[in-house]
Amino acid sequence: MKNLKLIIPAIAVLFGACSQNQTNNNKNVVADTTSKVSSDSIQSDSLFAKMYINETAKKGSPVLLKFTVINSADSTKSFCKWHTAFEPFISKYLDITDSNGNEVAYIGAMAKRIMPPPADSYLSVKAKDSISAKVDLLKAYDLKPGNKYYVSYNGSNISGVSAPKKLSFSFEE
Numbered sequence: 641m642k643n644l645k646l647i648i649p650a651i652a653v654l655f656g657a658c659s660q661n662q663t664n665n666n667k668n669v670v671a672d673t674t675s676k677v678s679s680d681s682i683q684s685d686s687l688f689a690k691m692y693i694n695e696t697a698k699k700g701s702p703v704l705l706k707f708t709v710i711n712s713a714d715s716t717k718s719f720c721k722w723h724t725a726f727e728p729f730i731s732k733y734l735d736i737t738d739s740n741g742n743e744v745a746y747i748g749a750m751a752k753r754i755m756p757p758p759a760d761s762y763l764s765v766k767a768k769d770s771i772s773a774k775v776d777l778l779k780a781y782d783l784k785p786g787n788k789y790y791v792s793y794n795g796s797n798i799s800g801v802s803a804p805k806k807l808s809f810s811f812e813e
Contacts, residue, residue: 703811716764726773747782
């Protein structure tokens with residue numbers, strides 16, 4: 641029972657740690673200054689993500705997913721890059737299912753993390769700006785040609801960024 645009293649607060653810290661605002665000096669991520677956020681696309685006073693993927697992908701070509709984090713606030717905001725496309729696939733932050741509802745196997749690496757996240761785990765997005773990253777789904781998911789797939793983001797609790805829209809694409813021979 642004493643251990644339970646220690647574990648519950650530790651779990652609360654774990655889930656809240658990535659959503660804290662912190663600064664970052666990461667030079668590997670370039671701001672996408674061509675996609676400024678207009679006032680009519682503002683969803684809230686926080687960060688949110690949009691995902692983009694081509695409607696069809698061909699066998700032998702990458703299946704690229706573009707993950708864009710948008711800051712609709714009037715000030716710079718930060719988010720934890722863990723469980724996002726801003727780091728290599730070292731966690732399962734996407735749920736992918738086929739047209740029958742079967743979950744696609746994640747075949748990427750699974751990293752263990754130290755908590756709280758160090759300062760270099762955070763990326764900053766300037767006010768009314770966005771940053772983007774692309775990942776090839778074939779590098780971490782067992783996609784089979786001849787299927788239609790549905791992709792949703794599940795890393796909100798770690799990154800502090802939500803991406804509510806579910807995407808679909810066909811993977812063809």
